[in-house]
Amino acid sequence: MLKPSRLSRGLRFASQTPPRDTRYARINDADLKNFEKILGKSYVKTEEIDSFNKDWTKWYSGNGACVLLPSTSEEISAILRHCHERRIAVVPQAGNTGLVGGGIPVHDEVILSVRRMNREFDFDPDTGVLSCDVGHVLEELEGKVGEFGYMMPFDLGAKGSCLIGGNLSTCAGGIRLLRYGSLHSHLLGLRVVLPDAKGSLVEFGSELRKDNTSLHAHHLFLGSEGQLGVITGVKMTCVTKPISVQSAMLGVNTFDECRKILRIAKTKLGEILSSFELMDRETIGVLEDNLQFSNVIKTNPRFNILVETSGTNIDHDREKVDNFLEYCLSERLANDGVQAKSAEEHRLMWRLRESATIALTLDGIVFKNDFSLPLHSFYQLTEEVRARVGGAAKRVVCYGHMGDGNSHLNVTSTKENADRVYKMLYPFVYEWVVKHGGSISAEHGIGQLKRPYVNLGKSTEERNLIRSLKTLFDPREILNPYKFL
Numbered sequence: 001m002l003k004p005s006r007l008s009r010g011l012r013f014a015s016q017t018p019p020r021d022t023r024y025a026r027i028n029d030a031d032l033k034n035f036e037k038i039l040g041k042s043y044v045k046t047e048e049i050d051s052f053n054k055d056w057t058k059w060y061s062g063n064g065a066c067v068l069l070p071s072t073s074e075e076i077s078a079i080l081r082h083c084h085e086r087r088i089a090v091v092p093q094a095g096n097t098g099l100v101g102g103g104i105p106v107h108d109e110v111i112l113s114v115r116r117m118n119r120e121f122d123f124d125p126d127t128g129v130l131s132c133d134v135g136h137v138l139e140e141l142e143g144k145v146g147e148f149g150y151m152m153p154f155d156l157g158a159k160g161s162c163l164i165g166g167n168l169s170t171c172a173g174g175i176r177l178l179r180y181g182s183l184h185s186h187l188l189g190l191r192v193v194l195p196d197a198k199g200s201l202v203e204f205g206s207e208l209r210k211d212n213t214s215l216h217a218h219h220l221f222l223g224s225e226g227q228l229g230v231i232t233g234v235k236m237t238c239v240t241k242p243i244s245v246q247s248a249m250l251g252v253n254t255f256d257e258c259r260k261i262l263r264i265a266k267t268k269l270g271e272i273l274s275s276f277e278l279m280d281r282e283t284i285g286v287l288e289d290n291l292q293f294s295n296v297i298k299t300n301p302r303f304n305i306l307v308e309t310s311g312t313n314i315d316h317d318r319e320k321v322d323n324f325l326e327y328c329l330s331e332r333l334a335n336d337g338v339q340a341k342s343a344e345e346h347r348l349m350w351r352l353r354e355s356a357t358i359a360l361t362l363d364g365i366v367f368k369n370d371f372s373l374p375l376h377s378f379y380q381l382t383e384e385v386r387a388r389v390g391g392a393a394k395r396v397v398c399y400g401h402m403g404d405g406n407s408h409l410n411v412t413s414t415k416e417n418a419d420r421v422y423k424m425l426y427p428f429v430y431e432w433v434v435k436h437g438g439s440i441s442a443e444h445g446i447g448q449l450k451r452p453y454v455n456l457g458k459s460t461e462e463r464n465l466i467r468s469l470k471t472l473f474d475p476r477e478i479l480n481p482y483k484f485l
C-alpha cells in the first residue's frame with residue numbers, strides 16, 4: 001500500500017534526511033479499520049492524498065500512509081490514544097500553506113488534518129474575545145469578527161487558505177505585528193489533545209485577559225509546530241477594526257536612510273503606524289519580470305518602503321502621513337513618496353509586496369530564508385550573500401517586515417546550479433545570522449528546512465530542558481517526529 005520512500009527536496013539539499021525510525025509501527029489494515037470506526041469511512045483517506053503529502057511550493061513531499069479528517073476533539077483524542085498504543089507517528093496538518101515543511105510527513109507518518117475542525121465559533125463583542133475551533137480559515141474569521149467591528153490581530157498573504165490552527169502552531173507573524181504584537185500578546189487559552197495513553201483533552205488558560213492562577217503553559221504550544229499536542233480550539237483577543245487605513249510608498253537610495261525613515265515613522269506616525277515593509281530593487285525586478293507588475297515609485301529606487309497606518313480618523317491620519325512624507329522628502333531621505341489616495345492605489349502598493357513570494361516561485365529553484373536581524377546588520381547579509389554567490393545564483397532578493405526586523409532573503413537559481421548555490425549559502429547564512437545576534441527563523445518556523453541547524457547558538461541547558469518538555473507531553477514521541485524537538 002505504501003509508496004517507496006522518497007526524499008523531500010528541502011532535505012535533499014540539506015543532505016541530512018533522518019532515516020525512518022523503526023520504533024514507529026507501520027499502518028496495517030486493523031489500524032485503518034479502527035480509524036474508520038472513529039471517523040467513519042469517508043474521513044479516512046488512503047487514495048488521492050498527494051495534496052496532503054506535498055507542500056504547495058512542491059519543495060517537500062512525504063509518504064504519509066493515510067489522511068485522517070476528524071471534526072471533533074473527541075475524535076482526535078481517540079486517534080491519538082490508538083497511535084500512542086501502537087506507536088504510530090502522526091503529523092498534524094492545517095492549511096498546508098507553510099514554507100518550511102513543518103506539516104508535511106518526512107516518511108510514512110499518518111497525516112492528521114484539522115480542516116474539518118470548524119464548528120465552534122463564538123465571539124464576544126464587548127471583550128473582543130474569540131473562541132473557535134482551529135480549522136477556520138483566517139480570512140473567514142476576519143470576515144466573521146468583522147461583522148462586530150473587529151479584526152484578527154495579524155494578517156498574512158496566505159489568509160485565504162491558511163487555518164488558525166496552523167497560524168498558532170507556527171506562531172505566525174505577518175504584516176501587522178509591528179502594531180499589534182505577536183500571537184503571544186493575544187492568546188488567552190487553548191484546548192489541546194495530548195498524544196498520551198489517554199489522548200488527554202486539556203483546557204489551558206481561560207478566556208480572561210488577566211489570569212495568573214497557573215503557569216501560562218498554553219504559550220508553549222505557540223510555535224511548537226505540532227510536536228507537543230494537537231491544538232483543537234483557541235481563545236484569543238481580536239482588535240477593533242480601524243476606520244481609516246492609509247498606505248504610502250517611498251523610494252529610498254540607501255539602507256541607512258531606510259533605518260532613519262523607520263525612526264521618523266515611529267515618532268511622526270506613532271500610535272497609528274501599523275506596517276513598515278521593505279522591498280529592495282531586486283524584489284521589484286522579480287515582480288516586473290515574472291508577473292509584469294510595475295513599480296508605483298518611478299525613480300527606480302534602491303529600496304521601496306511601504307508604510308501603513310491604521311487609525312480612527314481619515315483626515316487626521318492622512319495629514320499625519322502627508323507630514324511624514326513631506327519630512328522624508330524635504331530631508332532628502334527619500335527620493336519619491338506617494339500616498340495612496342484610493343482603494344485601488346492602496347491595493348496596487350500591497351499587491352507588489354504580497355506577490356513577491358509567487359513571483360519568486362516562477363523564477364526557478366528558490367532558497368527561502370526568514371531571519372530576524374538587528375537593524376544595523378539587516379541588509380548587510382543580503383549584500384554579503386550577493387557578493388558570495390556571484391553569478392551562480394539567478395537573483396538575490398530581500399524584502400520583509402523591516403519594522404520588526406524580519407528579513408526574507410530569497411535566492412533563486414537554475415536547476416543545474418542549485419547544488420552549488422545551496423553549498424554557498426548553507427550553513428554560511430545561518431552561522432552569520434547567529435553570530436550577528438539574529439534568529440534563523442523569525443516567523444516561518446523550523447520545519448524540515450532548518451532542522452539540521454536548530455541548535456545553533458542554543459545552550460545545552462536550554463536544549464535539555466526543551467527535550468524533557470517534549471517527553472513530558474509526548475512520552476512515545478509520536479507527534480511530528482523528525483522535526484526540531
Ligand SMILES: O=C(O)CC[C@@H](O)C(=O)O
Binds near residue numbers: 174401
Ligand atoms: O516568501 C517569503 O519568503 C515570505 C513569505 C511571507 O512571510 C511574507 O512576508 O510575504
Ligand SMILES: [Zn+2]
Binds near residue numbers: 401
Ligand atoms: Zn513574512
